Amino acid sequence: MSFLFRMASRMRPSTTEEVVRSIKDSFLALATNTSARALEEVGKNISSLRQLLSGDGEAEPNQEQVLQIALEICKEDVLSLFVQNLPSLGWEVRKDLANCWCILLGQKDDENYCCVKYIEDHVELLDFLVGCYKNLDVALNSGSMLRECIKYPTLAKYILESNSFELFFEYVELPNFDIASDALNTFKDLLTKHETVVSEFLGSHYQKFFEHYTRILTSNNYVTRRQSVKFLSEFLLEASNSKIMKRFIMEVHFLNIMIGLLKDSSKNIRICAFHVFKVFVANPNKPRSIVEALRDNRRELLKLLHNLPASKGEDELDEERDLIIQAIEKL
Template structure:
């Protein structure tokens, strides 16, 4: 081992307290030292932290040391520094930071997720991360950090009920395809990871949520329409969302939206719209207004369904389509 390597090893922080203090100092130095020098120090410290948390390929991390580092990071407000300084860092450093963030949130100390508790007490960090989708440089990093947070119900609940949540209806239509797709992944996680939290949210924000969602279904952007109707067709048919689905299929305005989507030029959109439309028709307790709308538009609907595109091997879709056609044909006019 060379003299210089031995000296570097001796100078490198060794205890959890020293490691975290060094990270803390280097982040604060970003605002006081020359940019390049300060960024270099942050880069070295985050690289060392990643190695201590994840191992170096030859050796597994020391779990006791990982837990001690986690406690120190929470104690010294380093998670806040991670989030606040993310836009100032280079691509490689952000990658290390995100990797560390994901490991830290998983650490359980005395039956409690220390970093999750920290974020619960600093919820503005979640708002900051959601807002970063507007920053092309860090949007994907923030998306990864948010999806890690969404694994925990308390953090999901906060995002859903915050004003920041409405931003996702804008983000999924961003012109940058990668960022829009990433935002959609985060949006889906928010609505699927925690059944009870989501059910409570949609029960109390039903009108507001579906008013915003309708804008996606009727968007001029083909990708937005396709992704939003596909997700809706999956989401409404999930068992935990049965109460929301039953409410949704009583409303003529939503039936009309699905009818419009059945006319879309895209085969995929028409098929996904059918999977929502069929629930309106198959409902044995159809609201009177739904029956009247189906009767009024019966001729057009039958034509749309008969022309529904199917592919070889899609026997189930053919059977469902035929059953829905029969159900509409059986509807009696109110005057009959």
């Protein structure tokens, strides 16, 4: 064995502690020196970490070692370094880091997910990741990392109740289509992954949430308008959201928004709006304000409903439209 090979073998990290220490040192060095060499060292370490966590294509990862790495990374505050340095890294390194993040969060020590527990104790990392949607270079990486966090109810609950959550109503209207769509996917996960968490959140933040949601329902951005009304039509009709739906359909303000969307130039928007509108009409306990609004707009509504585009293979939609037409005619 050559002298250089023996030296390289000795220099290569061999224990979990050495692996994590090497990663940490390279990030700390990057904080004071953002040279190409420093970035390259971080990149090599993250690439090596990815292979240890996910395998190299030939050998499967050692799961006991993966857990030990996760525990050591939490102990040495390396998760914080991952997040804080995300904007400084190159595309390939960010991709590897996001991959490592997803694996690390899934590591469980006895009854606890150690990295999830670490993030619970350092929730500012979640705020930082949400804020990264403003950065075109890292938005998609931070989005995938956030969606991994949202799989865990404590982390989803924090984001929902934080000031950062309101930023999503801005992000879904960003001019960059890919980033706006990614933000919407994260937004949807926040509102669909954990029924109890979401129910409690909307129960205490109902008014504020729908004030913001109204803005995107009436957005000048066609994609935002279409996606927001589509999600609302699906969200309200979920059995787990029945309390929210019952509250929503008692408010004439929201009825008027749906009537406005029934006039939209987009066929898809009109159909999604109909699926929300029909619940206002079908409600057997309609308040007087709703009945009066339906009566006042009766002629226009009947015209809009008769002109609602028929869809091939959607007989159920046609049947529902006919029933709603009949209900309005009887008012």
